[in-house]
Amino acid sequence: MIKLALDLGSEKRQIVAGIGRAYKPEDLIGLEIAVVANLEPKTLMGIESNGMLLAASADDGEPVLLIPQKEVPPGTEIR
Numbered sequence: 430m431i432k433l434a435l436d437l438g439s440e441k442r443q444i445v446a447g448i449g450r451a452y453k454p455e456d457l458i459g460l461e462i463a464v465v466a467n468l469e470p471k472t473l474m475g476i477e478s479n480g481m482l483l484a485a486s487a488d489d490g491e492p493v494l495l496i497p498q499k500e501v502p503p504g505t506e507i508r
Contacts (some may be wrong), residue, residue: 438504
């Protein structure tokens, strides 16, 4: 599990995600990722998580983050 601090444009959020076997925390700094922000907070490993990142599952079961093809402002709506 990795604890992420995210900028959603209008607010900052903390998300806890089970991507630790595929990503190092330092490799995620500055990365744009897709998240679901309209969820009720959940406590994971004793830490409040306020959203969920979006990832595909590779053939080997490892998560693959969904990343925009072009740079977009923080908080851009996904449709």
